[in-house]
Amino acid sequence: MQKTSVLLLLFLNISIYAQTNFNSETLKVTRADLELNVYEKDSTANALVLHEYGNSYIDNNDYSLITEEKRKIKILNREGFNKANVTIYLQKSDDRKEKVKNIVATTYNLVDGKVTVTKLSDTHIFEEEYNDDFTLVKFTLPNIKEGSVINYSYTLQSPFKFNYQGWSFQSDIPKLYSEYNTSIPANYEYNIKLVGGKKLFKNDQKIKRNCLYGGNGAHADCTISSYAMKDIPAFIEEDYMTSKYNFLARIEYELKVFKGFDGRINNYTKTWKTTDREFRTDKDIGKQLSKSIDLEDFVSHTVITEKDTYKKADAIYKHVQENYTWNGDYKIFSDVSVKNLIKNKSGNVSSINILLHNLLKEADIDVKPVLISTRDHGFPTKIYPVISDFNYLIVQATIDDKTYLLDATDEYLSFGEIPLRCLNSYGRLMDFKKGSEWVDLKPSTLTTIQFRAELNMGENDNITGSVKSKKTGYHALDSRKSYHQNNDAYLTNLEDKYPNIEISNHEVTNEGKTNPDFLEAYDIEYNWDDTGDNIYLNPFFTSFFKENPFKLQERSYPIDFGYKRTYYYMLKINFDDSYTVLEQPENLRFTLPNNKGSVHFSNVIIDNAINIMLKISFEDAIYPAEYYPYLKAFMSKIVDIQTNSLILLKKK
Template sequence: MRKLSLLTLLTFLFTNLLIAQIQFNSENIIVTKSDLEKNTFEQDTTANAVILYEFGNAYIDKRTFELVFEYKKKVKILNREGFKHSNISLRLYNSDRNKEKINNIKGSTTNLVNGQIKRTNLEPSQIFEDKIDENNTYIKFTLPDIKEGSVITYTYELRTPFIYKYQPWYFQEDLPKLYSEYITSIPGNYDYHIKLVGDLELKTHDMTLDKYCIKVSNGGSAHCTVAKYVMTNIPAFREESYMRAASNYISRIEYELKTINRFDGVVENITKSWETADKELKTNQNFGKQLKKESLVKKLIPEEEILKQNSTLDKAKLIYDFVKNNYTWNNKHRIFKDISIKDVIDDKSGNTAEINLLLYNLLKSNDLKVNPVLLSTRDHGLVTKLFPVISEFNYLILKLEIEDKSYFLDATDKDLVFGQIPFKCLNDYGREIDFDNGSKWIDLEPQTKSSIIQKSVITINDDYTFNATINITSLGFKALDIKKEFNKNNQKFIDYYTQAFPDFTFDNIDVLIDEDTLKVNEIITFSGPVNTIGNKVFFDPFIFKNFTENPLKLQERSYPVDFGYKDMYTNRIKIFFSDNFVVNDISKENTKQLPQSSALSIFKSKKESGIVEFYFKANFYEKSYHHFYYKELKSFFDNLVDLQSNSILVLEKKG
């Protein structure tokens, strides 16, 4: 017995020793036999490749004052889907006088062939240059001899004269990483704002001082701050439903040059203040100058039409509807280039800024208090609040104030109503430009509620058929989505129901759109057969479902679940039947709640003689949920899908 236990113990220890030995080398770029032998990645079984090691080193050249960036990378290819990661593309930027260069590109592919390590090097003839336009060129190469289980490595040196953004470092990519290290050496006369983006934490953040790293001929010198940043076991960044721009969340380090203290004593301020930016915007031909075109718009709307309005709000609505209905957006977001109010008036078409600045001038000429608001759309990324970066804005709306109430206006979309902005603009905040009082940040919150309310009245007949009338009321952005689909092709919208439910006979489908509010009513009357087994009726109370599958599918998520607005779904269902039926079975009540009461779902049922009632409600009280709650929210959606897919009423026919 003792011998058997000892043998078992030795076997166990030996097996675990072997497992422990077969680990990826994430300490350097050297390809080891373990890297080649191990062909699985347990931490993320969906990954088709994994970055084993990554290293970057950035510093200012003492002689040329160019930024030098040295890069090394080692990647394990796990399967055929991972072959695409052997295709490397490196972007170079050049302006009229300056350009970036890449030197010393080296690469290799290492395979395990019959137990022997075989290395195939990248040849210079396999490196290509692809000029995209006058400013952008890509250096491209594909690592050779790729197989399942290959390990690829490559290194290069980038030299750039463009030091305003220094060299950003992306810890996170679409592949998981075991180790990522970045070292920077920044001279003290360069003052950068350094920003760590994303929720992942650094394992190492060390700072040291390299004295007299830069010396110039006139005796000037500077010390360098040397920083070392390390992250390990970094999850892949994968996009999923309910997210804004990936650039908001991918873990990385970014730089923005604030000032340069030149060796001759001159201080050059690179980053401007908003006070300075406002002055520049005020004199800008494509912005500030276009805010003073009231003389061009005076006669666009007859004065008698304006005077007929009963209130200031009615006057504003008239002007808004005039612009929205008579001028067409050309689908361009351009806001600081080729802006002309005269052109949009003549052409009846224009970009975002032209349409909304035309509206601005019309409102201003009629003595209304209005300011332009610069923002970045959801897919464009968040704008930094620390200092003005005008290039980060890509959209323009208006803020109108009437009797201490604010209205956001956008006349580019004919389906919008007064006081509503597109969903794409719900990106937390924008910059209100007020040249008299100074610009300021303002929140961009939805000004209307969004919800879907279903009321169903259903009768189950003795002949095993049913008749139903379902009234669906949509509000806010839910209504806008339906309005867009219906206005695009109303017959196609109606045909959806007949095609999705071929067993039903639709007697009437009415879609009522309130053009002045965000409200859409669908009234649908139809009939059809019920499912039966013997003398039992099996009836699904959720005929038109809000939740058919869980939109959250990742194992884990490192960024928020962002709906953009608070949301609510309600179903009230009444099912009538004759005395010839009795209730055999009915789904049980179900209530779920997220932590801190941030979301709630309720399912209830009630039965009386000849009638059964169901009540369902899903209320998302927050517009965005931290990734800490991802698993709970994913489970919450699972429950919603289960409720609407598996709820049942079973009736049994007497006799």
């Protein structure tokens, strides 16, 4: 019996090992790779990178940057078929362009116990023009089935060495092994940045002598580096996050210094002091910011002579908002022209906000431009200047020792409010006298929803009442846009949100597209299910969160709401002596760790009235990844309160 138990245990161990024994060591496709169709560490994975390899070096003949890429991918199910579609982006400029060669792609299948091999034909490789900066080369591996293993490789040849070829260790599917090797000559000095916070399994460097040759016997040594990661989880995007490129595990390069064999030295990465000087004299933004402008051509004499600085600034801000339209273009370092904006009444981000800057400056208001990167563009590098990291420009105004961030591209923004797309942690304030500095990008007002309702139980069990709501901050901005763009559609959408409610006498009780608050009031009739003498009411006929937005098992990147937020819900239900309350929800109170958020739910019966109160507070705009399980549970409780709270009234 003991021998049998030992053998059985050994068999089970072998079986478990075999179920996970993909070949991640090499690019060779094994029978186990084909037989296995489950990745136990992530049962939701549709495909799995078993092994990938990259190698970049400077060619000795023409000094181009050569990159070899090789991948082996397991297709686990039909949803993973898209991983057989490969797109290669080739950069180009006016007189230079990248090339791809040596494309080899093979599909392996297991059919009736035999391994079949299908190779990609050259006739199925296609090239297309993508835009002014890129050409695409595309191919799809043939004969893809559930359980296929694909293997492909190619070589990139690039004349662009400013950004040495980077490498992404992480993608939207898990990877067992990813390795990247580089050979960088001593005359190329790069800033090297590891992004994503994941640890390297391999990080080796050595020196290779005389790896690159120049004329007249000149030569350079090379730093040979090898980086690798193992068992890399898939990166899954979820609500409340900034650009995924802030968090994807990868390595990036930017040329810092080039030393030619002829003795010349080119410094590419500069200090902010040098960048500030160049920025001030730049032919686009710098030149436009220095343009003088006649204030009388834009605003009335009343505005010009206004003694209240805030009112004057607000009037100038509204003039730009109302008279110039953003064309949707994010270009901030090209096609910047205040003159063309004034002529055409439409322009890009920089043109509109530089006009605002210049008008405020002409009115003797302290203003400075702020370079930022929008939420979907990624965080700008703080260690050294990377101007291409920025894609947006706003204005900072200082009035009576208080600073306001301004963006005139949106006609619904109130003074001191910037769009959610701009709330990306920090930006660079360009002060041409004292030098630029980093500034925080934070909302100037609180974002809240206050919802107050009173219902009355009438004759024939009719339930009618009234609602008043107040929204501030970004909740108010969203409602202002929806209402003023199409108030009929706004009301229809409001009614669709509350299927058990009929709305009448709706009105918005404050005026203006840029009013920082949004106030509305309306009457309602509540339709409930008739169940004889009993009346079941869910007191939440409006819901702040219909479902939990957090569904991942774990999340490795921060939860970024963009701004702090608070929700209030207050409901009073009046009933007469013909009813009695049989059941009511439980009172609940819970908080996030360190009091970073709270939920307070209570219901109290006073005389012939039920008073319901729900308050939800998020005390931070951004929560580190460690808070994810707590926020997930927090949201789950909120959804449960709003969907499963019932009041049972019975006729006497």
